[in-house]
Amino acid sequence: MLNFRLEKGSAPLWMRGLIPVISVVCAFLLTSVLLAAARANPFQAFYFMLVEPLTAPVSALEVLVKATPLLLTGVAVVFAFGAGYYNIGAEGQLYAGALAAAWVGQLPLAHALPAPLAILLMMLGGFLAGMLWALVPALLRARLGVDEVVTTLLLNSVMLFLINAILTNFWLDPVTNWPQSPRIAADYPVIVPGSRVHFGLVVGLAAMLAAWWTLNRTPFGLKLRAVGLGREAARFMGVDVTRTLLLAALVSGGIAGLAGVGEVAGLHHRLLEDISPGYGYSGIVIATLGAINPFGAGAAAIFIALILTGGQSVSRQLGIPTFLSDVVQATLLLVTLSMLLLTRYRITRVVRPS
Numbered sequence: 001m002l003n004f005r006l007e008k009g010s011a012p013l014w015m016r017g018l019i020p021v022i023s024v025v026c027a028f029l030l031t032s033v034l035l036a037a038a039r040a041n042p043f044q045a046f047y048f049m050l051v052e053p054l055t056a057p058v059s060a061l062e063v064l065v066k067a068t069p070l071l072l073t074g075v076a077v078v079f080a081f082g083a084g085y086y087n088i089g090a091e092g093q094l095y096a097g098a099l100a101a102a103w104v105g106q107l108p109l110a111h112a113l114p115a116p117l118a119i120l121l122m123m124l125g126g127f128l129a130g131m132l133w134a135l136v137p138a139l140l141r142a143r144l145g146v147d148e149v150v151t152t153l154l155l156n157s158v159m160l161f162l163i164n165a166i167l168t169n170f171w172l173d174p175v176t177n178w179p180q181s182p183r184i185a186a187d188y189p190v191i192v193p194g195s196r197v198h199f200g201l202v203v204g205l206a207a208m209l210a211a212w213w214t215l216n217r218t219p220f221g222l223k224l225r226a227v228g229l230g231r232e233a234a235r236f237m238g239v240d241v242t243r244t245l246l247l248a249a250l251v252s253g254g255i256a257g258l259a260g261v262g263e264v265a266g267l268h269h270r271l272l273e274d275i276s277p278g279y280g281y282s283g284i285v286i287a288t289l290g291a292i293n294p295f296g297a298g299a300a301a302i303f304i305a306l307i308l309t310g311g312q313s314v315s316r317q318l319g320i321p322t323f324l325s326d327v328v329q330a331t332l333l334l335v336t337l338s339m340l341l342l343t344r345y346r347i348t349r350v351v352r353p354s
Helices: 013-037 042-050 057-082 090-104 108-112 115-144 148-169 200-217 219-229 231-236 241-268 279-289 294-318 324-342
Strands: 002-008 345-351
Touching: 013 042, 013 279, 013 294, 013 324, 042 294, 042 324, 057 090, 057 200, 057 219, 057 241, 057 279, 057 294, 090 115, 090 148, 090 241, 090 279, 108 115, 115 148, 115 241, 200 219, 200 241, 200 294, 219 231, 219 241, 231 241, 241 279, 279 294, 279 324, 294 324
Parallel strands: none
Antiparallel strands: 002 345
16 A cells, blocks of 8 residues: 655755746746636736736836846845845845945045946945945844844834935935935946946846855855854854854845945936835845745846736736735745745655555
């Protein structure tokens, strides 16, 4: 008599490779149920979400525009998660980078420098600001064992309140009375003429390559992944776990800060209160869907950007609320996490005598 049993153990490699595909299919099946309940045609909805944006050059390029900050926040989360440090604060770190870029970009020094040097100065400021905003929860985790999920998440709200206070009290536009910072001295160059695709995409691709190289080709990357797999085992091997966690958290915050720099220098040219619609939180979905791999995060960033762009198309064509894309993202995250949990188990066949 044949019986099957679920036991702890590593799932087959082929199953791990299928996790993103299975997650996407399951997420769309679950979302289809909601669309059907709302009396909408799921096939039409997913056509306008996934296919229609790619049929026109303007909307296809807009996918790349949205993928730019998503790529950076996704890579930032990958870097932290790889060390077992669960950074949920990429949204706040993005805003920290945007705030620093807006401040540095209006300094007299930035106006006096050539545009490339002014851009480099804003990028450096944004990276350092993201690191600084990630420092406190990293220290609390490394020194006192305080859960970083709670501290990084709460600091997102603190940063949003800080941005609101600065814009409404110090940078309020005297003419329009609109809460926005003064225009920065230099902007990211547009890399595709006639579109909004800017140099931030190059920065994102460079960050993805640098993260992959660091994680897979350097001694620090080996230590980081060892800490992520098991801190006690890594400590037994002689790895300084506290230092590794701190560095991973700081680099993650810096990369997320660069996403904020791109939104200021590449699109809006000033700091706005709603400069991010949640790119930092989407970075968690991207990193998880990309299997905590920088290249996987790159592919997932384009996919999520397509969903965000297509969500607007679905709303126009079918009258479905634009938050459909948020529902798809949330479902993707839940399904992917469930699938990753299942990879820790395997199904074995038990033969019992009749």
